[in-house]
Amino acid sequence: MAGEAQTRELTVDLGERSYPIMIGTGLLARTGSLFSERGFPVKSPILLVTDRAVEDLYAGTVEQSLREAGYTVARAVVASGEKSKSLDVFEELVTAALETGLDRRSTVIALGGGVVGDLAGFVAAAYMRGVRFVQMPTTILAHDSSVGGKVAVNHRLAKNIIGAFHQPEFVLYDLDTLASLPPREVRAGYAEVVKHGLIWDEAFVKWCDENAERLLALEPDALGYALHEGCRVKSIVVSRDERENDLRAILNLGHTIGHALEAVAGYGELLHGEAIAIGMVGSARLAARFGYGDELAAETERLLRKFELPVRIPSGFDTDEIMAAMQHDKKFKEGQMVFVVPKRVGEVEIRSDVPAQWVRDIVEQLKGEAGKL
Amino acid sequence: MAGEAQTRELTVDLGERSYPIMIGTGLLARTGSLFSERGFPVKSPILLVTDRAVEDLYAGTVEQSLREAGYTVARAVVASGEKSKSLDVFEELVTAALETGLDRRSTVIALGGGVVGDLAGFVAAAYMRGVRFVQMPTTILAHDSSVGGKVAVNHRLAKNIIGAFHQPEFVLYDLDTLASLPPREVRAGYAEVVKHGLIWDEAFVKWCDENAERLLALEPDALGYALHEGCRVKSIVVSRDERENDLRAILNLGHTIGHALEAVAGYGELLHGEAIAIGMVGSARLAARFGYGDELAAETERLLRKFELPVRIPSGFDTDEIMAAMQHDKKFKEGQMVFVVPKRVGEVEIRSDVPAQWVRDIVEQLKGEAGKL
Ligand SMILES: NC(=O)c1ccc[n+]([C@@H]2O[C@H](COP(=O)([O-])OP(=O)(O)OC[C@H]3O[C@@H](n4cnc5c(N)ncnc54)[C@H](O)[C@@H]3O)[C@@H](O)[C@H]2O)c1
Ligand SMILES: NC(=O)c1ccc[n+]([C@@H]2O[C@H](COP(=O)([O-])OP(=O)(O)OC[C@H]3O[C@@H](n4cnc5c(N)ncnc54)[C@H](O)[C@@H]3O)[C@@H](O)[C@H]2O)c1
Ligand SMILES: [Zn+2]
Ligand SMILES: [Zn+2]
Numbered sequence: 001m002a003g004e005a006q007t008r009e010l011t012v013d014l015g016e017r018s019y020p021i022m023i024g025t026g027l028l029a030r031t032g033s034l035f036s037e038r039g040f041p042v043k044s045p046i047l048l049v050t051d052r053a054v055e056d057l058y059a060g061t062v063e064q065s066l067r068e069a070g071y072t073v074a075r076a077v078v079a080s081g082e083k084s085k086s087l088d089v090f091e092e093l094v095t096a097a098l099e100t101g102l103d104r105r106s107t108v109i110a111l112g113g114g115v116v117g118d119l120a121g122f123v124a125a126a127y128m129r130g131v132r133f134v135q136m137p138t139t140i141l142a143h144d145s146s147v148g149g150k151v152a153v154n155h156r157l158a159k160n161i162i163g164a165f166h167q168p169e170f171v172l173y174d175l176d177t178l179a180s181l182p183p184r185e186v187r188a189g190y191a192e193v194v195k196h197g198l199i200w201d202e203a204f205v206k207w208c209d210e211n212a213e214r215l216l217a218l219e220p221d222a223l224g225y226a227l228h229e230g231c232r233v234k235s236i237v238v239s240r241d242e243r244e245n246d247l248r249a250i251l252n253l254g255h256t257i258g259h260a261l262e263a264v265a266g267y268g269e270l271l272h273g274e275a276i277a278i279g280m281v282g283s284a285r286l287a288a289r290f291g292y293g294d295e296l297a298a299e300t301e302r303l304l305r306k307f308e309l310p311v312r313i314p315s316g317f318d319t320d321e322i323m324a325a326m327q328h329d330k331k332f333k334e335g336q337m338v339f340v341v342p343k344r345v346g347e348v349e350i351r352s353d354v355p356a357q358w359v360r361d362i363v364e365q366l367k368g369e370a371g372k373l
Numbered sequence: 374m375a376g377e378a379q380t381r382e383l384t385v386d387l388g389e390r391s392y393p394i395m396i397g398t399g400l401l402a403r404t405g406s407l408f409s410e411r412g413f414p415v416k417s418p419i420l421l422v423t424d425r426a427v428e429d430l431y432a433g434t435v436e437q438s439l440r441e442a443g444y445t446v447a448r449a450v451v452a453s454g455e456k457s458k459s460l461d462v463f464e465e466l467v468t469a470a471l472e473t474g475l476d477r478r479s480t481v482i483a484l485g486g487g488v489v490g491d492l493a494g495f496v497a498a499a500y501m502r503g504v505r506f507v508q509m510p511t512t513i514l515a516h517d518s519s520v521g522g523k524v525a526v527n528h529r530l531a532k533n534i535i536g537a538f539h540q541p542e543f544v545l546y547d548l549d550t551l552a553s554l555p556p557r558e559v560r561a562g563y564a565e566v567v568k569h570g571l572i573w574d575e576a577f578v579k580w581c582d583e584n585a586e587r588l589l590a591l592e593p594d595a596l597g598y599a600l601h602e603g604c605r606v607k608s609i610v611v612s613r614d615e616r617e618n619d620l621r622a623i624l625n626l627g628h629t630i631g632h633a634l635e636a637v638a639g640y641g642e643l644l645h646g647e648a649i650a651i652g653m654v655g656s657a658r659l660a661a662r663f664g665y666g667d668e669l670a671a672e673t674e675r676l677l678r679k680f681e682l683p684v685r686i687p688s689g690f691d692t693d694e695i696m697a698a699m700q701h702d703k704k705f706k707e708g709q710m711v712f713v714v715p716k717r718v719g720e721v722e723i724r725s726d727v728p729a730q731w732v733r734d735i736v737e738q739l740k741g742e743a744g745k746l
Contacts, residue, residue, distance in 0.1 A: 098530045157471045
C-alpha cells in the first residue's frame with residue numbers, strides 16, 4: 001500500500017456510550033495526543049494487548065506516542081491466532097493487568113485483529129467488573145469485530161460462548177498497518193465487508209464488485225472507503241439493537257454454518273472470513289429453498305470468488321460433526337434452527353423455521369462440490 | 374429454627390431491571406410456581422448451581438418444584454468453600470451449561486451462599502454474553518451477596534477481580550434453609566447485617582444490639598426482620614449507584630482490610646464475615662485518627678463481640694503481606710489509599726487521603742492485641 005488517505009470519521013450512536021471510529025493513515029503515532037484530548041487519566045497505567053506478529057511491527061509506535069503524552073504503558077503479548085481466544089490466555093492477561101497495577105480508571109488497548117480485540121475486550125469487560133477499552137484494529141476483518149462491543153473467548157465446545165457487551169471508548173483504525181497483512185488475511189477480511197453490503201446496502205455491494213481489484217491491492221482510498229462503509233452498516237445495526245434482541249442478529253449472515261466449520265476444523269485452520277464466506281453461500285442456497293430464486297446463490301458465489309474466497313466446504317469435513325457443532329451455536333432458540341436468510345442483495349430476514357434437513361442437504365452439497373473449490 | 378415467619382417482600386429499584394426479594398419460610402417448594410408466574414420459558418433448560426453441602430439438603434426440593442411446573446433442570450455441584458470461586462470452576466460450569474444445552478432464554482439459579490451466588494452469577498453474566506439469573510441464598514451472609522448484581526470469581530493475586538454487574542431476576546430467600554447453617558457461618562453472616570446498620574441506620578444497629586441473642590438462636594421473626602433490613606439498606610444503596618461510581622463504595626466498610634486478610638490467609642481459612650468484622654474495627658480506629666473519637670471503635674468492637682465475631686488479627690499474619698495484598702485491592706485509585714471510614718453509628722464517609730502508615734499502625738495494633746481475641 002502506498003500513499004495517504006483522508007481521515008474518515010463516524011460515530012456509533014449509543015447514547016451516553018457513543019463513540020467515534022477514526023479511519024485513516026498515520027494514526028498510530030497520534031495515539032498519545034488522542035488519549036490526552038479525550039481525558040484519559042495519566043496516573044492510571046495502560047495495558048497494551050497485542051499478538052506476536054503485530055507486536056514486532058506496531059507496538060513500539062503506539063507505546064512511544066503514549067509515553068510522549070505522559071502515559072505509563074505495559075505490553076502484554078499473546079500468540080497469534082484464534083487459539084489465544086481462550087480462558088487460559090484470558091487469565092494470563094488478568095495476571096499481567098494485576099502485575100501492572102491496572103486500576104479502575106485504567107485502559108486496555110487492543111492492538112491487532114479480531115482475536116486480540118475480542119480477547120482484550122473481554123479482559124476490559126471483566127477486570128474489576130469493567131475498565132476502559134480502546135480498539136486499534138490492524139486487520140480488514142477487524143473493521144467488523146472492533147465495532148459494536150461484542151467481546152468473548154472460546155470454549156472447546158463452542159466459539160465466543162464466554163463474553164460480554166463492552167463498548168470501546170474509541171476505535172482507531174490506521175490503514176497503514178494493513179500493508180503488512182498476509183494476502184490470505186486480506187481476502188478473509190473482505191468476507192465481512194461484503195457481508196455488510198449483502199445485509200444492508202445493494203449499492204455498496206455493486207461498488208465492491210466493481211472495485212474488487214483495487215481492494216485486493218489495498219489501494220488506500222478504496223480501502224478507506226470500504227472499511228468506512230462496512231463500519232457504517234455495523235454501527236447502524238448496533239445502534240438500533242445493541243444487545244441483539246432482534247435486528248442485530250442479521251450480522252450473523254453466514255455465521256451459523258461458518259462457526260460450525262471453524263469449530264470442526266479446530267480453531268485457526270479455516271480463517272473466520274473464509275468460514276463465513278462458505279456460510280454465506282449456504283445461506284443463499286437456503287434462500288432458494290424458501291423460494292427467493294437461485295440467482296442469489298450464484299451471485300453471492302461469483303462475488304466471493306472475485307475476492308478469492310472459498311465457496312465450498314473443503315473435503316474431509318464430517319457432516320454429522322458440522323450439524324452437531326451447530327447445536328451448540330447461540331443462534332438456536334429452544335431447539336429450533338434459526339438462520340439469517342437473504343431475500344435479495346442488500347436485504348436479509350431472520351427465519352426460525354429452518355428445517356434441519358435442508359441445512360444438512362446444503363452442507364452435503366457444499367462438500368460434494370468441493371472439487372470446484 | 375422453628376416456626377414460620379411472615380413473607381416479607383421488597384424491590385430493588387433499577388428501572389427496567391428492577392426485581393423483587395422475597396424473604397420467608399417454605400419458599401423453596403414454591404420455586405416452580407414462581408417461575409411460571411414470572412413467565413420463565415419452559416422450553417429452555419435451567420441450570421441449578423449449588424455446592425456439595427447445600428445440594429444434599431435442598432437441591433431436591435427446588436428441582437422437584439421446578440419439574441412439577443414443567444421445567445427441565447440440570448444440576449451442577451461445586452465443592453463447598455471460597456476455593457470454588459475460581460476461573461477453573463467457572464469453566465467447568467460453562468461446560469455443564471453447554472452440555473445441558475442452555476440457550477439464550479435459559480436461567481442459571483444459584484442455590485447456596487455467597488460463593489455459589491458470585492460464581493453462578495458470573496456464569497450467568499458471561500455465558501452467551503448473559504442469560505437470566507435467580508438467586509436463592511441459603512446463608513445469612515448471602516442477604517448481602519444476593520442483592521445488587523455484583524458477581525465475580527477470584528484470581529490468585531486478588532479477590533473478586535474477574536466479574537461483572539449482572540442483576541438477578543429475583544431473589545428467593547427461604548429462611549428454613551438457615552436452620553442447617555453451621556454456627557460459625559451464622560455468626561459470620563451477621564457481620565454483614567451489622568455492617569448494613571453501621572453504614573446507614575442507627576436505629577437498626579440498636580435493634581441488632583438488643584436482639585443479638587434471638588438472632589444467634591435463629592428465631593424466625595427476628596431473623597426475617599434482620600435480613601429484610603439488611604437487604605433494604607443494600608437495595609437503597611444499589612438503586613442509587615448500581616455501578617459503584619460513588620455511593621455504593623460505602624458497602625465496602627471493613628472490606629479493604631478484610632479482603633487483604635482473606636487473601637493472606639489463603640481463601641477460605643478466615644470466613645469473609647470474620648475478616649470484615651476485623652476490618653470494621655480497623656476502620657473505626659481510622660475514624661479515631663481522623664478525630665471522630667475513640668468510642669466508635671469501642672462500640673463497634675462491643676457489638677461485634679456480642680455476635681461472637683473476631684475483632685483482632687489472629688497471630689501468624691504478616692504485616693507486609695497484608696499491606697501488599699491491599700495494593701491489589703480495587704479500592705485504591707491511582708496509588709492513593711481509599712477507605713470507608715465511619716463518622717458515627719449509621720454514617721460513613723469515603724476518604725481517599727488515608728496515609729498508608731496509619732493503616733500499617735492499626736494492622737500492627739490489631740495483631741499485637743491478638744491475645745485478647
Ligand atoms: N466481536 C465481534 O463482533 C467479531 C466480529 C467478527 C469477527 N470476530 C472475531 O475476530 C476474529 C478474527 O479476526 P482476524 O481475522 O482479524 O484474526 P486475527 O486477529 O487472528 O488476525 C489474523 C492474523 O493476522 C495477523 N495480523 C494482524 N494484523 C496484522 C498486520 N497488520 N500485519 C501483519 N499481520 C497481522 C495476526 O497475527 C494473525 O495471525 C475471530 O476470532 C472472530 O470470532 C469478532
Ligand atoms: N456479590 C456481593 O455483593 C458479595 C457481598 C458479600 C459477600 N460476597 C461473597 O460471598 C462469599 C461468602 O458467602 P458465604 O459466607 O455465604 O459463604 P459460602 O457460600 O461459602 O457458604 C458458607 C458455607 O456454608 C455452607 N452452607 C451454605 N448454606 C448452607 C445451609 N443452608 N446449611 C448448611 N450449610 C450451608 C456452604 O457449603 C459453605 O461451606 C465470599 O466469596 C464473598 O466475597 C459477595
Ligand atoms: Zn464474523
Ligand atoms: Zn462483604
